[in-house]
Amino acid sequence: MAKLRFLYGSANNLRGSIPSSIGNLSSLEVVYLSWNYLGGSLPRALVQLTKLSALVLPLNKLSSTVPPSLFNLSSLEIFEVGYNQIHGNLPTTIGFGLTNLQYFNIASNQFVGSIPPWIPNNATKLRIFQLSRNKLFGKVPSLESLRNLQQLNIQMNRLGSGGSGDLKFLCSLTNITSFAMLSVAGNRLGGLLPRCIGNFSIAIKQLFLGGNLITGEIPREINNFVNLEILAMEYNSFSGAIPIDLGNLQNLAILGLSYNNLFGVIPFSLQKMKQLLKLKLSGNQFHGHIPSHLDNCSLMELDLSNNNLSGSILPVVKTLIYLDLSNNHLSGALPVEVGEIDHLDTLNISGNMFSGEIPSTLGDCNALVVLVMKDNHFQGSIPQSISSLRSVEELDLSNNNLSGEIPKFLAAFDFLEFLNLSYNNFEGIATFIAGNNKICGGILEFRLPKCVSRHSKGKGIVHKLKLLLSIIFGLLGVVLVLIFVYVCWLKKKKAQEPTSSSVPESWPNLSYGTLLKATNGFSSTNLIGVGSFGSIYRGILQESGTNVAVKVLNLMRHGAFKSFKAECEALKFIKHRNLLKILTVCSGIDYNGNDFKAFKWLHPCPLPADVDGPSKILNLIQRIKITIDIAFALEYLHNQCHNTIVYCDLKPSNVLLDAEMVGHVGDFGLAKFVLESTSYTNTNISSAALRGTIGYFAPEYGMGSGVSIEGDVCSYGILMLEMFTGISPTTEIFKENFNLHNFVEEALPKRVLDITDPILVQVVESNAGQSRKSTIQNCLLMIYKIGFACSVGVPRDRMSITDVTAQLCSIRDRLYAAGLGGYELY
Incomplete structure (x- = not known):
């Protein structure tokens, strides 16, 4: 194929190595082989492709090193080998031929050494410079020659020494008019953030500085970035107050300043950020009240935990998904308006001084997965409305003044993985610890054996061992006989039982006849939709009047049972307010003796095209x-x-x-x-x-x-x-x-x-x-x-x-x- 110019093979299951014979395709200009399983090293024969402009090989399993001579291929415009296992140094003595290079991506490999100076000095057409997630170290060189640079990503390396001159290279980026994204997060860069960054292009939209050793105040010059959408500076040593003018960044969607040494009040000007989705200020020393009108923003995530905030204002932002106010000095009652936060997934208000009763409206937040209210002064009983929080995985109400009986509805929380109700005033508690053979001591009511020290254990261990062995050998024969008899009985019993699907006890047990009546004989007038492996009907259960949707699988269709298994596998791990939950499964035979399998969902109503x-x-x-x-x-x-x-x-x-x-x-x-x-x-x-x-x-x-x-x-x-x-x-x-x-x-x-x-x-x-x-x-x-x-x-x-x-x-x-x-x- 001597005239072949373009080779596209991305997103397949290609394996093995790239053959050296690729060097014979002398007309080749573009190679796209990303998202495969290609391994081995890059063939040196690639250097023979003198017309090659794009080499795109990310998301493979390439290893070894890059042939040094490849960096002298003057026709190359795109070089992308990210997400592989390539190692070695970037060459420092060659690479001067890459004068047409525009896109350079070696992210998520194992490159070591320093950033060679030939890249900024010779690849002056570079637009995308991606070196993240490697093991590069040393200083970042001046980049002032890269006048076309749009994105620089060197995050998650070992660059810098924590010294005062580590961030000097930032000043070399100030004359680049197209500069839109900078990420230096996760390195060892230290010193003050230079005020020259105020001269960055107003086109910059994303600035990631987190996870370094940067000190000093946040420069007010950041307020010049009127188009900035993401400002992430968490996990540094910034000090001082948040600049009041920061609220002028009205295009900002994410502001991350967590875990620094910032103090003062949270400026009310932040509420001017109408586009703000995530506000992360945790792990600082902020005091005063939470700004009262954060509901002006479109916040989805608000984290103000581990500060010194006070007052009784709890922000009720209806768009929130994540809210963490833990470990502050907030007080007063939890407002009933909290129930209006429809999509709230996580609520953590632990370690404060909230008091009063838990509002019943909290039960309206039925998307909650994590609810942590420990270490407060809540009193009264757990409201019955909490029973609607069926998606909860973590519920911690410990160390409060709650009273009354522990609600029985907690037993129906199928997804609950962590429950802590300790240090309250609950009554009528029954505690069961049977089956824990290594527990000893405790209160007398538990009737556990006395705990024995290691020293006393040693004295009688030989005697106990002899006694134990004699008992074991005496009982072993009896146990083996019993096991044999039990297995035979079990096999016989299983052979006599009709085949049925395993369904959790909490699910309703419905027959084929029940679903037949609910859907009016699976009438076409109740048909909602038809898919590859079955049909969906609307119905009403006669006993309860509940609206349901019934999905009936066509088991004659090849792949239907595989689809059924895939759906069950997915539904095991997901729970969300806007995802349908299976109410039960019906498996058996219909009135004609054919196999029958059906899902049942709650509350169906089709989109308008079907109504x-x-x-x-x-x-x-x-x-x-x-x-x-x-x-x-x-x-x-x-x-x-x-x-x-x-x-x-x-x-x-x-x-x-x-x-x-x-x-x-x-x-x-x-x-x-x-x-x-x-x-x-x-x-x-x-x-x-x-x-x-x-x-x-x-x-x-x-x-x-x-x-x-x-x-x-x-x-x-x-x-x-x-x-x-x-x-x-x-x-x-x-x-x-x-x-x-x-x-x-x-x-x-x-x-x-x-x-x-x-x-x-x-x-x-x-x-x-x-x-x-x-x-x-x-x-x-x-x-x-x-x-x-x-x-x-x-x-x-x-x-x-x-x-x-x-x-x-x-x-x-x-x-x-x-x-x-x-x-x-x-």
Whole structure:
């Protein structure tokens, strides 16, 4: 293949080494072999490819060293070998030929030594400079020649010595107009943060300085970075107060100053940061009150723990997912408004002086996983409403003044892993410690054996050993006979019992007949949706009147049982307010003698495309809230589970609504767990598995790429565009290369209302004044831009689900602020 110019083989299962014969492809310009299992060393024959402009090999298992002569390949523009096992030094005596290099990435390898000076002195076209997670040491050289630099990432190395001159190189970056991201976190850089950073380009958006030895005050010059989105300076030795003008950074989404030596009050100017998602100030010496209007921000995470804060103000920010105020001097009652924080996952207020009763509204925070209220002065009983917190894994109410009986509903908390109710005034407690053979001593009521010291044990050990051996050999024969008899009886009993699935005792025991009645004989009028491996029906249980959704597996379909197992495996580890929970499983035979398997979910209601009648139409606010609910679910699966889960099958029929119109994502039959080292799974997904979701799955899946969180984001974007245009991505108007994504692209920004669901447009035109109409149009434009950004063709260019959630919450709040939150707004 002497004329071959482009070689693309990324995201496959390629193994072995790169053959040296690749050097014979003299016309080769581009090599993309990322996300494979290629090992061995980089062949020296690559040097023969004199036209090679891009060598992209990240996320493989390459080892050994880089051939030094490769750094003299003058045609090279992109060199990316991140996430491998390559070691050795970056050469210092060669590399002067890389004058066209624009992208240099060796992250997450085992390179050692210093950063060679030829990189900044000769690779003057460099835009992306990525050296993170290696073992580099020494000083960072001047980078003033890199006038095109956009990103510099040298985090997680051993650079610097803790001395005063370590950060001098920062001043060499001040004349770079395109500079947007700097990360030096996790090194040994010391000294003062130089004030010259105030001359950085206003284009800078991300600044990571955490995990170093930086001292002194935070320079006020940081306030010049009006476009800054992330400022992370935690785990240093910064001192002094937070500059008051920091609140002027109104594009800031993340502010991390935890574990420094900062003091003073938290400036009220921070509440001007309307885009702020995460505020981390823990481990400092802040005093005074918590700013009272943090609800002006869009905070999802607030950590003010381990400070000296006082007062009775508890910030009730409805968008919060994580709130930690532990180890301060806060006092007063816990406000009842805490129940309004719908998506709160973690609440830690331990080590304060809160008093009064636990508000019953806390039970409304049914997304809570961690609830820690220890070391306070709470009194009264545990409210019955806490019984709704079924997702709780950690519950600590110890060291308070709580009284009454311990609620029986705690026994129904299936996910509870840690429970501490000690040092309170509870009564009627029954304690069981049977089965712990090594416990001794304690109170008399426990009737445990007396603890014996090691010295006294030694005196009688020989006598006890002889006695023990005689008893063991005497009983051994009897035990073996009993075991043999028991095993025979067990086999006989098992052979006589009918086959059934193992279902937890807490799950309702339902028969096939019960589900047949609930769904009116699995009537087509109750059919919600049809998937690759089964159908979903709505139903009502006659005994309780409970609304349910029943998923019936088609066991004749190849892969149905495998899908069933995959769904169970995923659901074992996940629990979130916007994810459907299995209520029970029915397994047996139907009235025709065929195998029957069904899941049952709680509170179904399909999206509007599947519902007839005007009374079921979703208005604008409801549609926005549902898209937020789905985004929260994906955010949880992608970023908050112990192992990242790729959902793989996002579409309207897999989103159900409860009575409060809250969206829940269900059906995990295609869900896959992701390796820690990459956002992609190590398996490809076949086209057969995607036939049920044509129009929604990411375009790279159709070319055999492994599933990824970016693929989920693409499906989310398509679903979002469908919800607001009212047009299905599988409609006949979309043929060949024209799709819903292109349809929206052609209409933006001028024809927003032209592509919007006519039902929404009709009510906007008839009920909204000019000012409100303008607000609605702007919000719709923002929504379409988000859906468009999520569904672009290149995975790495797609919007992150975290950013999606933040922007949608901002749109929702904007509509409420304009008085457009009512249900009259369709």
